[in-house]
Amino acid sequence: MGTKYGNIAHDLREAIAQGEYLPGSTLPPITELMQRYGVARDTVRDAIGLLTNEGLVIPKRGIGTVVREVDPVSLTYSPSSPAGTWQVQTTGAGKDTVEEAGWEAADLDVAHRLGIAAGEQVVHRVRHFVKGHGVAQISEQWVPKHIVEAIKANGGGDLADASNRADVEKNLFELMTEAGHAPVNAEESLSTRMPDPQERDTMDVPPGVPVLVTRRVTTEAGSKPVETTTAIGAGDRMSATFKVPLKY
Amino acid sequence: MGTKYGNIAHDLREAIAQGEYLPGSTLPPITELMQRYGVARDTVRDAIGLLTNEGLVIPKRGIGTVVREVDPVSLTYSPSSPAGTWQVQTTGAGKDTVEEAGWEAADLDVAHRLGIAAGEQVVHRVRHFVKGHGVAQISEQWVPKHIVEAIKANGGGDLADASNRADVEKNLFELMTEAGHAPVNAEESLSTRMPDPQERDTMDVPPGVPVLVTRRVTTEAGSKPVETTTAIGAGDRMSATFKVPLKY
């Protein structure tokens, strides 16, 4: 025998998998599980804690331990992904909001990604992708000075102004193209980790749900970077889809 | 004030961020934290539990609560770049092993992805990508019957035989091409979630580390699927990189 709470968690996990407890319904109350297994309250809570951290259930005060809805990713059988593979695919329509915008000095990481020196001025834009009742993705974008100035000179507006939503409504990449800096390539790197408390708060991520981290560098002709982005997406509300041409 | 354990976790989190506790070193012992904050043992453990689930620390019996190493960028590899999707990593990054192979009836999900009827026979191949200290990715692949037979008729070997590593050493996509079913497109969908106990065991994933889920459908001319794959990768040992050509 392993641990008591491990065994209890195993039983509950199996029961959920067998459909004994359907998504949206609740597990037996702690008190009942205490009696059924003849253990103390904290032992049951440890078991539920395991399931919570696996993303299977969400305990709710006054309600019960609710079984989570099934992975929404299984719904992504939809027609075809939107043009531009850098777009994020979610299970529904969403809206972009610009939270912040302004000049700042590039840190080491951003400078490296943009191929500039650390400390050089860049425009930093923070956007939220709102879907349904909450933020599904936090996006931080950095644009080098000469690109910002080129767009401004071309009548594309000031990217350092948060109230300027031109890049959102018209697509920043189009503005770059019109300004003579057409992006031709994007390299995206995806990874995953658990959210920090701030991210968990902003996106209202339940316990047991990780985030999808996307780091992108977009380049124009000559492999010169025109922007770089780091996006943090709630793992229960989004996935990223890529269409890749193969050469064989 | 929030909760006691929440405050303690906050303090420790800040301290780690400030570099007071370096990766690889340990936090103060539970007993010391009990005295410092004047709380019970379980309260300290609750605080450490939070940090553990955030992937910041890993408690080790007899050792202490160890601060986790940050993932170096050099540890990432690109399982999904157009040229390297199925090629053996020649950079010494890792090694592919075939764990299982055989015929089975396609379930609803696989059938849908392959554009066939549920219950039709497909070859199911399970592979492990071994890297560093253990399995970094579990890969499940399904190939429709007519493709398997075409490869076999063309002298490419039997994909249903686990000891047949032709597809690994020579690249399955090349075998398909030689057999008249050249793959021309792949659509990959990436998402993330927490690992189940079996995955955690197989890949030796520490607590607080999610997995990266890659679902791919590869198609030949006419958008006919030639294979589909679901890969589960340990979030602390891999990332996926895509290079995407843009049209603006």
Place this chain on the structure above:
DNA sequence: GAGTGGTCTAGACCACCAA
């Protein structure tokens, strides 16, 4: 008010690791 989960205590014993 009744029932749910959340926090916290004080103490006990066990399992693991290093010196």
Place this chain on the structure above:
DNA sequence: TGGTGGTCTAGACCACTCT
């Protein structure tokens, strides 16, 4: 052997949700 974290108990009180 001494110190570390892991498990478990019995009980208390708090916070929240629903009827």
